[in-house]
Each structure stands twice: as C-alpha cells, then as structure tokens.
Amino acid sequence: MSLLNSILEQLINGLRTGSIYALIAIGYTMVYGIAKMINFAHGDIIMVGAYALYVYSSILKLPLVAAIILTVVTCSVLGIITEKIAYKPLRNAPSLAVLITAIGMSFLLQNVALLIFKATPIPFASVVNVSGIRLGSLYLSGTTLVTLGVTVIAMVALTLFVNKTKAGRAMRAVSEDRGAAELMGISVNATISLTFAIGSGLAAVAGILYISQYETLMPTLGALPGIKAFVAAVLGGIGSIPGAMFGGIILGIIESLSKAYISTQLSDAIVYGVLVVVLLVKPSGLLGKLKIEKV
Amino acid sequence: MALLEVKNLGISFGGLRAVDNLNMSLEKGSLVGLIGPNGAGKTTAFNLLTGVYRPTDGTITLEGSSIVGKTPSEICKAGIARTFQNIRLFQKMSVKDNVKAALHNQFQYSLLESICHVASYKKKEKEMDEKVMEILKVFDLDVYADTFASNLPYGKQRKLEIARALATDPKLLLLDEPAAGMNPNETAELMETIELIRKKFDITILLIEHDMKLVSGICEYLYVLNFGTELANGTPDIVLNDPKVITAYLGE
C-alpha cells in the first residue's frame, strides 16, 4: 500500500514537473516548426520570466495579477526582439550559423542577468497562494494544483488558437512551406514574430510556475529545464505541438521516477540517455515525421 | 554482354509508384538518352542506379554483377559516376581539390601516411596532381585550378561536375540534365565535350536531357519515361516521331 502510495506521489510530482517541461517544449517545437531552428535561448527566457516576476512583484510591489501579466508581456517582447536582432538576418544562413548564434544568445541572456542580479541565489517565496487538497492518503500541494490547472488551460487555448483561428492557420501554413505561404499573402515576418511571442509567453508562464516550485532565483536557472524541455520536444517529435505536450509529461515522469528509485545524481544522465536513445532509434520522435533531403 | 542491365525496376514511395517496370540495356561504349516529361521519374531512375534509393523490386546488374543494395559510394567504386540536376560541387574547396576528392579510391594511402606526410604520401599526391590537371585540361578548367568551386561561372561549374565524375574512373557516366540553364552556344560546346570524353575516356554515357537538339544530336538510342513507366525506346529519329511520345510531351 505504501509502495503504491509512493509511486502515485512520484507520478504526481512527475506530472507537475512534466507539465512545466511541456509548456517550455511547446516553445521549442513551435519555433522549430516555423523558423526551422533550435532556439537555444528559449530556456533562458524562463529565467528572465522568473526574474521579471521577482522585479514586478517583490521590488515594484505590483499586484500579483498585474505582475504576472507584465512578466508574460516582457518575455514575449524579449522573444520578438531576439528573433529580430539575432535570427532574422540569418534566415538563409547555414543551420550551423543559426545554432551558434542561438547559443550565443543564451549566454548573453544569462550573463546580462548575472551582471544585474549577481551570482548569489535570491530566495523568492512562491507567489501561489492556494491551499492544497488531500485525496485519501495523497496530498496535492497548491503549487501542484495551479501548475496542472494552468498547463491544461494553456494547452487547450493554444490548440484552439492554432487550429481554429486565422493566425493559427497562417502559422501552420508557414511551417509547411514558407515560400508558398508568402505567395499566398501571409506575412512570414509577422507570423514568425507571433510564434516567438507565443513561445516566449508560454516560457514566462513556465518560469513563474518553476520558480513557485523551487523558490530560488539564479541566472542559470533556465538552462536545465530548458535543455530538458528540449529533450521533451524531441521525444514527442519536434515540430508537433501535441508531441511536445506528451513528451514533456513523459519526461517529467521518467525523471521523477528515476530520482526516487534509481539515483538522484544520475537522474540527469538518465534524461539525456532517453534523448540519445530516442534520436538513435526514432529520430523523428514519437509523434513527429521526418523530412528526407531530395537528391 | 551489356554493360548495364536493368530489369523490371520499380520503387514506391508510400502509395506513389515513382518508377515502374523499367527495363534498360546499355551496350559498352554507347551514348544513350533518358527522356520524358517533367515528373516522369527520370531522376528517380538515376537515384536507383546510384544507390541513393533502394528499389522495391527489379534488378540492376553492372557487368553481370548485381549492384542492388549497395551504398552510393560502393556503386561509385563499382564504376557508375553521376552528376546532379542541381549542381552539387564542394563549394568551399578549390577546383583542383574537387577533382582530387573524387580520386579518393584511385590513389590510396593510409591514415598514418596522411598524418605523417611521409615520402610515399608525397609521391601519391604528385601523381594525383598530374592526373587532376590532365582531366581539367580536357574541360579547359586548368587555369581555374586554384579557384574556389563556388566562384566559377555557372557553365564551368557544370563542366567541373562532369570532370569530377570522370575522375572516379567510371565505366558508366550518368549525366542529369547537363545542358540545363545553358545558352545555345554553351550547349553546342557541351555536345562536343561529351563526344570528346566518350572517346578519350572510353566510357558509356546515359544522360537525362530536355534539350531535344542535344538529344537527337548525340544520342544513339533513347528510352522514354512517362508516369514512371517506359513509353517507348529506339533510335532518336524513330522515338521522337512516335505519336505516343509527342502526345506525352505536348498533350492531346
């Protein structure tokens, strides 16, 4: 009974971390689908989100709702700016160049944060003010409930947006064939900006949820969840939004189970191991499709 | 025995039958054309012959031995070289090194010799240089030996691609639209070059081409593809006057 209980507890932990990964992974996957690049700096947007919330709510003492909205807006704008400055000039450049630029961008964000906020971790109590509930012998904390709730809402909204709206249709068209979409009168620049804005906005949400869980601010806090979310996006099949959601949750569960039952120290290695195995066995991921270069 | 024998060759991509029941037989020393409207499966046939795609059915034999299932590099070693419809040169390498890279299997020395640059390395490299210049001269590219391939004008890039293919010492050379994008003068010059290399290097040539002047001017035999299947074959004057072929190109 207690084993079952502990497994259930770990599953819920995994679901909580996994839904954060899923939110971040969506950003990776959308940008990859549309701009055909891995936005390495995406993980650091989470960090910016966490710090932005800290600045708005703890330093400027804004009301929580306003602080959250401002955080999301800040990150969206930052996403658009990084794209315009660093990625747009490289649209026709070799993918190696784009990837190196993205790595540079990631370092830039980290180091700017380091200069402003210094390397010492800043404690930042959770902004989530919801009491947990008890289901039998199982306890669900407030953070867990909010994380799961927010993730579900975000995913439903995003799915509706992509499938039902005009802008969403434009996004799908651009990801299918940029040139053809442009000829059909779709503004590719605007669509790419919108994609970065949505992806970064979701990363901000993920950043808020993440910091509510870990309660410590550091300039490098985005790197690890960022890379893990990328693993999740690949696991689900990069370019596929349902794949990113699915991959994020599976990865969260794998991580939480291996932390609990294998080794805390090796849990990261296991996550990367999953990535390597997936890419070797099925490079297109679980729900993705692979493109073959035409000869 | 024919140099290349293709029997019942076919490939499906999902439900699409890109090439179906293709039969070809190329005699040694012949110059054969593979023609057909856009999307007929000509380049796919080349990709099957060079191992880029693995056929779903049928056989391909070169000098009596099967080459189905071999990798492109193994097929190149076996004696089939090719050019590409959209030029694929080694852009950031010099013209000379482009051809030298294709001599990879002709002039061999070990990794240790590569790293230590011993006397045997120098000897082989010198032989390679001589061979490269010999090939480049045929195409009047010798003055450009040290230029980056990407800096050559378009027509010369096409020539370099043929030169590179010849450097692999093939028995059969596949040319994928060699005259694409060329003006009539360049095309005429290209026809001469093709005739010349055929004699000089004693090889068999199979080419895809849309320029009917070139096709009827130099090809001895033609295969016509349409919707992945063979529509006709024969000498140019018969095939090009065949109503079926004219309909395939121009419609009813």
Next chain:
Amino acid sequence: MENKKKLLINVVIAIVVYAAVMILLNSGLLNRQMRSLITPICTNVMLAVSLCLIVGFLGELTLGHAGFMSLGAYTGALLSLNLPFPPYVSLFIAIIAGGCVAAVAGAIIGIPVLRLRGDYLAIVTLGFGEIIRSVINALDITGGARGLSGIERLTNYNHFTLVFVLTLIVIVVVSNLINSRHGRAICAIRDNYIAAEACGIPVSRFKIMAFIISAFLAGIAGVVYAHNIGILKPANFDYNTSIEILVMVVLGGMGSIKGSIIAAVILTALPELLRGAADYRMLIYSIVLIAMMLFRNSNFNAALIEKKNLKAMQKLQKEGK
C-alpha cells in the same frame, strides 16, 4: 615549391615562439600569474585545433568537447596516481591511455553522427557530454564532486618543452590530415555529403574517423590539463567549457587552424591579464559568437567576398588570354 616555403615559415615560427617563451621563463621576466598561463594556453590551443577538425572541416557542431577532455583528464590522472613507474613513464602511458579512452568515447558518439546531422547532432553531443559529467560526479574512483587531487604537476611551466612538443604534435596531426586524401574526404562531406558519397567517399566511415581523431587529441589535452592543475572536479568540464572551446574555433574563422590557434591564445590570455575583464568574459564570448555569425552571413561580408573574387577572376581571364 610553394609548400616547402610555407613549411619553412611554420618551422621558423614554431622555433621563435619556443625560444621566446624559454627566454622569458628563464630570465624571470614573467610573474607567477603569467607563468601559470603558459600551460592553459597550450591546452586550449590543442582543444581548439582538435575541435576545429569537427566544426571547421567536417562541418558538424559538437557541444560535448569538454566531455572528451574530461575522459582524458581523469584517465590520465588516475593512471599517473596509481601506476608504480617513474613519473615520466607514467605520464607517457597516461597521455596515450587518456587519448585512447577519449577516442573510444568519440567512436561511441560517432554512431549517432551516422544518423543525425546539424541541430540534432549538436544536442546529442551535448547530452553525451553531460552524461559523462554526471557519471564522473557519481563515481567513487573519480572522487565525485569533491574532485580528484594530488596529481603530480608534470606539465606545468617547468616542463614547457614537453607541453610545447605535445601542442605541436596536435597541430601537425590536424593540419597534415587536412592536406591529405582523408582530409579532403572530410571537407567534401562538409560541402556536400550527397556528392561526396557519389564520388565514392564512404561518408559514415569518415565522419566517425573525424570524431575519433578529434576526441583522441582532446583526450591528450585533458591529460596535460590534469597534470598542470593538479586537481580535477567534474564542474571544470561542463557545458560552458565546451562553449569556450567553440568560441575559439568560431572566432578563429571556423576552418582555419591558424585562426583557432590565435583565438585560443588570445581568449585564454586576455581575460587573465586584464583584471576586471574576467567578470565580463562570458558576456564578451556571447557577443563574439553572435557578432561573428551575423557578420559572416551579412550582405556586407558577401559584398567583400564578391569583390575579391571578381578581381581574382579578372586576373585569371587575363592570364588565360
């Protein structure tokens, strides 16, 4: 003829550099801090040149170079700590073994190279690097997070000749390789792997070969690193270290061995010599990465190259006539 001249110039440069450093060392002109920079500069040159083989010549991005280096460093350190031979014999064995262990890892990482390219490959190498670090962190024999200490300092500035010779070997191996049929095959794969395959070059074999050689050389650099610093910690070999090496290759012009060497020397020496710049080091690195990529792909740069080409072309045409 021209090659011989080039060779002669390079030999002269090597001798001058060696003599200059030796004179500076023996005359006592260098302070402690500057002396302690000598081996790190050499190690970074080795790392940058070995990474250049993959990033510059094979055209693939790897983010796990610090992983290869750490394997060499730990293997070498454990051997020289435990072997019963005289120090220099142990060091010799350590260098060979460190390189070999890293090369085996290179071969293992080379397997995904067969199936993946570009972005995905970069991520997998990052994953491998992190796996290596996590495992080193979790093992007892490596001292875990506390680190491995007490390594005899057999490659510090007192042993400059040895370090210099090793650095030269690494540089010569890579530059000789590039000017050979194996190197041409590697560059051909970078420029167009489909055409390379069609020219009879077995692409898979050469990709793995490049990874193995690069890893072997990085392993040697790791051994030198270990015997200079005296204590190893897993944190010394994280993702940031891989990126630092990458910055050197990128700044060196990606595909230029000389450029990589110069960039490695500058990027190692400058932050240490300019007090205060150390805080901004990573910030500057990130800006260098972005600026270099933007410049290389800018219209301005394209115009410059075009102008140069046009001149060369006109000259050729004149000669042709």
